[in-house]
Amino acid sequence: MATESATSLRRSSRLQAKVPAFYIEEPEGIDSSSAGPSTTRREPKRPAKRPRKSAPAVLEGGAQATSQKPLAPRGRRRTLSKLVDMPLDILFEIFGHLQPHDLLHLARTTKALRNILMRRSAITIWRNAFGNVQDLPQCPPDLTEPAYANLLFEPYCHFCLKARVMTVLWICRTRACKACLKEHFTPLSAFLASARIPYNPQKSMKTSSMVPMEHINNKLLIPNKVAEEALALIEGCKGDWTALEQLQKERAAAVKVLEVNAFRMMDWQIKQNHQRSMNLIDLRNRRRKQIIERLCDLGYGEDLKWMTYDRVEEFIEHPLVKQPKELTDRIWNNIKAPMIAFAQTARAERLMRERCLHYINRLSVVRDTVVPWLAQRPLWEPLPSIADFSYYTPGFRHILGRPADVFYKTLDLPPAQVNAILQASARTWRADMARKLYDMVIAAISPSASTSDTSAALSPGDPTVDQLVSRVCSATTWFRCTDASCGALLDYPRVLAHGCAHTAPPVNLHPTSDADDLRNAYALVLESQPWNMAGDRVVFDTRAAEAAAQVVRACGRDPAKTDGAQMKQNKTRLACSLCSKDGRTCVMAWKRAVAHLCEHARQGKEAKLTLLSKRDTRVVLAQEPARLLVPFGTAYKMYGCLRCRVGPPMTLAEVLDHCADEHYVDMGQLEEDFDIHPDAEAELGVPPYDMYYESSLFLTPIRR
Structure with missing residues (x-):
């Protein structure tokens, strides 16, 4: 008995029907020539081999080729072809450790596996697979387990099978792409407007x-199929309101169950x-962290x-x-070379900051001293910036020029004394800037006069400070900004505050050089530099000066x-002769007129202005605010x-957003x-562009 149990092995009942045809049992006592009493294996007839094609003959000499191209080895095939022949209890045990999408x-893959997994007896496999997913809600009663897995894990449109569809309609139990949403779904408004829904004003x-x-x-x-089904059920009641009310209660209860399960699935997905x-x-x-450790091992x-905050952000966001x-x-x-290049850039930045550290210290002191005083002054007042204070005023300029090993703390002076010093420094700065602007004017009008001649010390014949200011305020x-992306026309005092x-x-x-260190310190601490530090950001515009003279003369x-x-x-307000035509008059303010004439001059045109x-003018001023x-x-x-x-300056919308985001001021x-x-x-209330009016509004004749 023990020998019999030891030698009997488990056999799948499905394998008995798959015994090869060449295993034949023959009864004893019968000649093998007639039926054969042997139970030995009968050798099957070997299939005929395919005849080998001979190698092509060599044209020269007619000799056969002595070598043939070696055949590539054939890979293994059907390595899991015997999987379906395993006993079902073993298959169920294996499949129970998989995820639901793996079962799908x-x-x-094959019809055999599909027959095994899609039969009702395989429900335990699916339930075990769902149990392998953490916190997954139970399968809703309106879905089968495979359909539930397909809804949860397969990102394909259920109508056109488009891939990467993440829009899941949980209540409708489907996924749909944008195109199928339009094709297979109906808006609720269209459903309610259907003529197939009976109307009763009393109920x-x-x-x-x-x-x-x-x-x-x-x-x-609403899915089209569901909407059509609901309308058919409503029509089936044939206007019986008792039946309609009962139908409405049953359908509402079913929809409520769908919604409850949908909310659970949505919560799980979130x-x-x-x-x-x-x-x-x-x-x-x-x-x-691993990349940082590798770079640290290399000495970085x-x-x-x-690293600075911006450099850290760049490192974190590096692809x-x-x-x-x-x-x-x-x-x-694979990534070592670009990472080392980034680390070398960080090293260069660190060495650069260490090199200009003394300038960073001094500019920080200037900033902390000047900012409280600037906060007390009107924003529109022509005042030196923090960079201008540090570079153009003698006191702070002396601090910048001290030896590199000298470091400063915050100035400990009474506020009144600091305010007096800064007020005097601002007056000195305005005079110095007037001299610089005056030198630009003289150099442009008289090219033979060198800058050194015009900026020499004042002699009895030189203009006074008041004369300098009067000239630049004319x-x-x-002036014109030399930045190609800006090119703005600038008058005084806007030229001193221009961002470029x-x-x-x-x-x-x-x-x-030391100059490089100073410029780097300005960029790091103040993110700006002293006004026209290189001397090439602003130039005097002779064409605009001629146009302005024409505008002033037109105004009498x-x-x-x-x-x-x-x-x-x-x-x-002035009108342009070239642009006033076709029953419309081109009207502009005086500053816009200067730029307008410059535009015509660049095109080789000569325009005349009419005051x-x-x-x-009262007619124009009355209509401007609304426009x-x-x-x-x-x-x-x-x-x-x-x-x-x-x-820099901001639009009204931008400054309101800035106040809300940065300072928590709602309006x-x-x-x-x-x-x-x-x-x-532009100036508040003054149009910075051309405005067109109907010519019938005006009585002033336009000069042509």
Whole structure:
């Protein structure tokens, strides 16, 4: 008995039907020639071999080729072909350790596996697989286990099989791409407007509660199939309101069950997405730490330690660092060169900062001293910037010139004394800037006069400070920004606050001189530089000066005795002869007229200006506010923040967003939270562009 049990092996009942035909049992006592009593294996007839093709003959000599091309080895095939022949209990045990999407993929490989996994007796396999997924809700009663797995894990459209479809309509139990949403779903409004739904003014029926719907793109959508089924059931009641009410209750209860299960699945998906995001973050963090460790082993630890905030952000967002993959030796060898290049850049930046550390210290002292005083002054007042204080005023300039081994702390002086010093320094700065601007004017008007001659010490024949200021404030004194992307026309005092003249150059990671160190310190500490530090950001514009003289004469004034403030007070409006045509008159303010004439001059055209009469000017001024409301709010950069007092001008929308985001002021107020920027592109209430009116509004004849 023991021998019999030891020798009897387990056999699959499904294998008995698959015994090969060449195993034949023959009864004893019968001649093998007639039927054969032997139970030995009968050798099957070997199939005939395919005849081998002979090698082609060599043309020269007719000899056969002595060598043939070796055949490539054939790979193994059907390595798992016997899997379906295993006993079902073993298969069920194996499949029970898989994930639900693995079972789906297996069921789609062969018909045999599909027959095993899709039969009702395989439900335990699916339940065990669902149990392997953490916190997964139970399969809803309206879905089979394979359909549930397909809904959860297969990112394909259920209608057109488009890949990477992440829009899951949980209540409708389907996935749909954008195209299929339009084709296979109906808006709730269209469903309720159907003529197949009976109407009774005395009784109301909540038809919308009878169908499952999803909120997609601000619309409530219903599957076409479900909508048609609901309408058919409603028609089947044939207007019987008792039956309709009963149908409505049954359908609403069924939809409620769908919604409850849908909310559970949605909650599970949200948790899974969050867990997936956390896993990816953890992978990225580990990869970043591993890269840092590798770079530290190469001697870049000190450089990585002292990286700036921007450099750290650049490192974190680096495409080779941000990948959610473990760092292996092979991967490190592939990314080693660019990572070393990044570390070398960090080293160069650290050495650059150490080289200009004394300038960084002194500019920080100047900043901490000047900022409280600037906060007390109007934003529009022509004042030196922090960089201008440090470079152009004698006291702070002396601090910058001290030896590199001298470091300063915050100035410990009474506030009144500091304010007096800064006030005097601002007056000195305005005089010095007037001299620089005057030198530009003289150099442009008289090219033979060198800059050194015009900037020499004042002699009895030289202009006084008041004369210098009067000259640069003249209505005919105009400068132009040399930046190709800007090219703005600048008058006084806007020219002193123009952003392009204060823009610091990029940091030089390989400085070779003290001047390089100073420029790097300005870029690092203040993110700006002293006004026109290189001397090439602003130039005097002779063409604009000639155009301004023409504008002043058109207004009936003497160009030599008129300044910009006088022109602004008059609120005059002028019309262009070239642009006023076809029953429309081109009207502009005086500053816009200067730029307008320059544009015509560049095109080789000569335009004439006409001063509008007082009556016509009043007509224009009455219509301008309504036409300026929208452009001033969104188009022109005119405002600056009174709390920051640094940075370029902003539009009204931008400055309001800035106050809300940076200072938590919901609705900033003019002159309280923000004010007109000294580098404003336009004056408040004055159009900075041409405005066209119907010619019938005016009585002033246009000069041609």
